[in-house]
Amino acid sequence: MKTLSRWLLKESIIIPLISVFVGLLIGAIIMLFGGYNPVEAYQALFKKAFGNIYGIGETIRTITPLIFTGLAVAFAFRTGLFNIGAEGQFIMGSLAAAYVGIMLDLPAIIHMPLAVIVGGVVGGLWGGIAGYLKASRGVHEVITTIMLNWIALYLSNYLIREYLIEKGQQKSVTLAESSWLSFAFLTDMFNNARIHFGILIALLCAVVFYVILQKMKQGYELRSVGLNPHAAEYAGINVKGNIVKAMVVSGMFAGLGGAVEVLGVTHNVIILPAFQGYGFDGIAVALLGGNTAFGSIVGAFLFGFLSFGATGMKLGAGVPFEIINIVIALVIYFVASRLIFKRLLNALNVNKQEEQ
Amino acid sequence: MNKENIAVEMRGITKRFPGIVANDSISFKVKQGEIHALLGENGAGKSTLMNVLFGLYQPEEGDILINGEVVKITNPNMANELGIGMVHQHFMLVEPFTVVQNIILGIEPRSGLIIDQSKAIKKINEISEQYGLDIDPHATIKDISVGMQQRVEILKTLYRGADILIFDEPSAVLTPQEIVELMKIFRNLIKEGKTIILITHKLKEIMEVSDNVTIIRRGKVIDSVSVETTNPDELAAKMVGRKVSFSVEKEPAQVKEKILNVNKVSAENSRGVLALNELSLDIHAGEILGIAGVDGNGQSELIEVLTGLRKVSSGEITLHGSKLQTLNPRQISEQKVGHIPEDRHKRGLILDFSVSENMVLKNYYQPRFNKNGFLKFDEIDQYSIDLIEQFDVRTPSHKTPARALSGGNQQKAIIAREVDSDPDLLIAGQPTRGLDVGAIEFIHKKLIEQRDKGKAVLLISLELDELLNVSDRIAVIYEGEIVGIVDPKETDEKELGLMMSGGKINQRGKEQ
Numbered sequence: 001m002k003t004l005s006r007w008l009l010k011e012s013i014i015i016p017l018i019s020v021f022v023g024l025l026i027g028a029i030i031m032l033f034g035g036y037n038p039v040e041a042y043q044a045l046f047k048k049a050f051g052n053i054y055g056i057g058e059t060i061r062t063i064t065p066l067i068f069t070g071l072a073v074a075f076a077f078r079t080g081l082f083n084i085g086a087e088g089q090f091i092m093g094s095l096a097a098a099y100v101g102i103m104l105d106l107p108a109i110i111h112m113p114l115a116v117i118v119g120g121v122v123g124g125l126w127g128g129i130a131g132y133l134k135a136s137r138g139v140h141e142v143i144t145t146i147m148l149n150w151i152a153l154y155l156s157n158y159l160i161r162e163y164l165i166e167k168g169q170q171k172s173v174t175l176a177e178s179s180w181l182s183f184a185f186l187t188d189m190f191n192n193a194r195i196h197f198g199i200l201i202a203l204l205c206a207v208v209f210y211v212i213l214q215k216m217k218q219g220y221e222l223r224s225v226g227l228n229p230h231a232a233e234y235a236g237i238n239v240k241g242n243i244v245k246a247m248v249v250s251g252m253f254a255g256l257g258g259a260v261e262v263l264g265v266t267h268n269v270i271i272l273p274a275f276q277g278y279g280f281d282g283i284a285v286a287l288l289g290g291n292t293a294f295g296s297i298v299g300a301f302l303f304g305f306l307s308f309g310a311t312g313m314k315l316g317a318g319v320p321f322e323i324i325n326i327v328i329a330l331v332i333y334f335v336a337s338r339l340i341f342k343r344l345l346n347a348l349n350v351n352k353q354e355e356q
Numbered sequence: 357m358n359k360e361n362i363a364v365e366m367r368g369i370t371k372r373f374p375g376i377v378a379n380d381s382i383s384f385k386v387k388q389g390e391i392h393a394l395l396g397e398n399g400a401g402k403s404t405l406m407n408v409l410f411g412l413y414q415p416e417e418g419d420i421l422i423n424g425e426v427v428k429i430t431n432p433n434m435a436n437e438l439g440i441g442m443v444h445q446h447f448m449l450v451e452p453f454t455v456v457q458n459i460i461l462g463i464e465p466r467s468g469l470i471i472d473q474s475k476a477i478k479k480i481n482e483i484s485e486q487y488g489l490d491i492d493p494h495a496t497i498k499d500i501s502v503g504m505q506q507r508v509e510i511l512k513t514l515y516r517g518a519d520i521l522i523f524d525e526p527s528a529v530l531t532p533q534e535i536v537e538l539m540k541i542f543r544n545l546i547k548e549g550k551t552i553i554l555i556t557h558k559l560k561e562i563m564e565v566s567d568n569v570t571i572i573r574r575g576k577v578i579d580s581v582s583v584e585t586t587n588p589d590e591l592a593a594k595m596v597g598r599k600v601s602f603s604v605e606k607e608p609a610q611v612k613e614k615i616l617n618v619n620k621v622s623a624e625n626s627r628g629v630l631a632l633n634e635l636s637l638d639i640h641a642g643e644i645l646g647i648a649g650v651d652g653n654g655q656s657e658l659i660e661v662l663t664g665l666r667k668v669s670s671g672e673i674t675l676h677g678s679k680l681q682t683l684n685p686r687q688i689s690e691q692k693v694g695h696i697p698e699d700r701h702k703r704g705l706i707l708d709f710s711v712s713e714n715m716v717l718k719n720y721y722q723p724r725f726n727k728n729g730f731l732k733f734d735e736i737d738q739y740s741i742d743l744i745e746q747f748d749v750r751t752p753s754h755k756t757p758a759r760a761l762s763g764g765n766q767q768k769a770i771i772a773r774e775v776d777s778d779p780d781l782l783i784a785g786q787p788t789r790g791l792d793v794g795a796i797e798f799i800h801k802k803l804i805e806q807r808d809k810g811k812a813v814l815l816i817s818l819e820l821d822e823l824l825n826v827s828d829r830i831a832v833i834y835e836g837e838i839v840g841i842v843d844p845k846e847t848d849e850k851e852l853g854l855m856m857s858g859g860k861i862n863q864r865g866k867e868q
């Protein structure tokens with residue numbers, strides 16, 4: 001019991017906290033150099049993100065898609081795969097959900113879940129392509145997922161323009177309200193913030209992530225393949241099949257993220273001039289969270305809070321976006337390199353013991 | 357510097373890991389110019405102690421003195437600067453690089469911005485000559501034998517100016533011939549004034565080359581003795597804490613029906629070269645069939661085709677009279693074939709899994725441990741705790757990652773898993789590699805127990821002693837063929853050695 005509490009203190013709480021703190025501190029120094037008041041800036045950051053009910057709602061809205069893509073990247077990583085393609089899987093999930101939302105006319109109780117599920121399935125299939133190519137042809141998933149990102153981007157733009165376009169606009173027609181994940185009562189409660197029920201789906205996905213990997217036979221196989229494919233083969237586990245499965249589940253998380261964003265926030269899909277970056281942010285989120293389910297939620301929280309609160313720093317303290325982005329990057333950098341602090345802490349401990 | 361010329365002194369070193377004291381106030385001295393052996397059971401703390409000396413671990417208590425001066429070694433670079441080099445059991449080489457590239461890695465000699473290999477090559481050749489290492493600097497690591505790779509590791513430490521060399525179980529990965537070479541190299545090193553600390557489980561090696569030996573049991577020093585005043589029996593007893601019998605006692609085999617038939621099987625190795633050449637053999641219930649051979653004559657491929665890990669290109673394998681070569685590893689294991697893999701880190705374990713998770717690697721999916729797709733972790737843990745106890749796997753707990761176990765205990769965990777499945781045919785690839793004498797005795801007993809229960813055992817080993825002691829028949833493999841089957845009671849190492857080299861002595865030009 002004692003060792004447990006010590007472990008908690010040492011590894012998972014203290015170190016990330018120190019990391020965030022050091023990141024903010026160095027950010028403050030940079031702001032000082034730029035002639036801005038860091039205290040004011042950080043106050044504005046917190047005020048924007050948590051100062052009122054609207055801010056909280058919007059912060060949650062920002063965090064939601066990041067949880068999904070973070071889980072996607074983390075899941076793949078735990079099974080030995082580097083999924084750079086969450087971006088593309090996200091796009092395909094949005095597109096599929098939008099298609100269901102626009103083209104079908106169903107009662108809400110069926111329409112909305114169906115749109116969510118189809119988005120997840122299509123994202124999963126998109127991820128599965130990369131998995132299949134790796135398993136059957138040995139093509140590295142980093143290459144294929146990057147390529148599939150571009151294919152998703154242009155395919156989505158093409159299909160929107162051909163089939164879903166709102167005349168004279170760069171976006172699709174609006175989804176039928178029966179498919180939405182946002183509800184007036186919730187929006188009203190948060191003072192018109194665009195918060196929606198996608199956050200619950202995101203949290204549910206984190207639970208699913210944990211249960212599959214840590215509790216189920218399937219997860220045992222996935223982890224074996226990820227950690228040591230030779231031993232997995234020896235144990236009679238189907239290595240190739242599990243690579244495909246891993247990519248499908250990973251893609252599904254990202255696809256669900258895309259679906260939820262469309263159904264909850266935008267209610268349409270736009271012709272994308274460039275990547276939105278949800279998938280790439282997912283890599284950072286997974287890294288921040290140490291590739292665990294809970295960690296991804298925390299990572300998404302940190303990432304989402306900083307990027308949403310950033311506008312506050314601009315408005316409240318006049319800090320330009322360039323500097324704000326540097327500060328965000330610093331915090332993430334330090335959290336990601338928390339090993340440094342761990343070492344430092346260990347060294348300190350050793351010294352302390354020697355003094356005694 | 358120091359009047360006694362003590363090269364290394366460790367004083368009161370204590371190193372703890374979660375749940376265990378790996379080194380408990382260990383003190384010992386190594387004289388300049390000697391070979392000092394460290395002997396101890398699996399998990400006694402030998403590797404940990406040497407990792408402390410090499411700066412990989414920081415001890416909680418204790419001092420290290422090099423040439424009489426107290427030093428603090430916080431990382432391996434510092435150890436290098438103090439003239440300490442270490443040859444690990446698992447080599448630290450970059451496989452696609454050449455020998456030179458590996459040796460200069462991190463300390464590349466430059467002229468301007470360009471790496472100047474010519475100087476390094478000259479120095480490598482000099483060192484190689486001086487110590488009789490016989491190394492080609494231009495060879496690529498992945499193309500050279502394990503023994504050669506080890507010599508590259510030795511050269512790497514010498515290149516960096518090491519005067520004190522630590523070897524962690526160097527002979528565990530070597531063939532008997534290579535071990536002879538290694539012993540010669542040891543003597544050359546000593547002649548040139550180096551000091552050697554040698555971890556080994558092989559008492560024969562200790563008696564042969566070392567000057568003094570320190571025995572460690574459960575993290576504590578039991579004794580330090582001069583080799584001249586001791587003998588293998590005494591050493592074994594000191595180390596295990598009881599008398600160990602070196603000869604294996606067994607009744608004559610009760611051979612029954614044929615279990616496995618291998619009929620003219622050919623297979624290629626990973627490089628596409630023919631490794632099994634129309635190999636045939638039979639194994640019967642109630643016998644232990646040993647396979648003797650120089651490493652690389654098809655032993656690994658034989659194990660792999662029998663366990664479904666490699667495709668046969670022609671021939672037929674039947675188990676209990678039905679075809680085996682079309683089955684996958686899972687199906688074969690369900691036909692009651694157990695397999696102790698040769699390479700425990702590659703195949704045998706998932707190092708980042710807990711001991712528990714590793715114990716069910718082969719049967720996690722069976723109803724006993726799996727219900728509706730969910731694993732029954734309580735059952736799994738209970739099962740593992742039983743196995744850990746039965747097979748005396750020394751681990752702080754069943755939740756400890758396999759990576760944190762000592763080498764020998766990792767091996768014991770695998771053996772526990774495979775023997776407990778009570779297979780009709782147990783394929784054991786070098787099952788006692790890296791085990792202490794006590795554990796070897798135990799494993800041999802287990803193999804014989806299997807046999808006496810009417811099961812078949814296929815024992816592939818590079819240790820002729822082991823084959824002669826344990827097997828009921830020995831088949832000699834040479835270039836992918838069985839060149840002869842002998843009765844261990846009617847043969848000796850010499851005859852086996854002859855058969856293993858294809859029946860011709862002139863090949864190596866010398867006998868050992």
Ligand SMILES: Nc1ncnc2c1ncn2[C@@H]1O[C@H](COP(=O)(O)OP(=O)(O)OP(=O)(O)O)[C@@H](O)[C@H]1O
Binds near residue numbers: 373377398401751
């Ligand atoms: N990194 C680690 N984390 C936790 N425990 C460890 C670690 N390394 C070693 N141990 C534990 O410390 C003890 C001593 O291990 P060590 O590897 O030093 O044994 P050894 O004497 O080298 O044994 P072997 O002959 O089997 O190699 C073992 O009980 C092992 O489980």
Ligand SMILES: [Mg+2]
Binds near residue numbers: 524
């Ligand atoms: Mg060891």
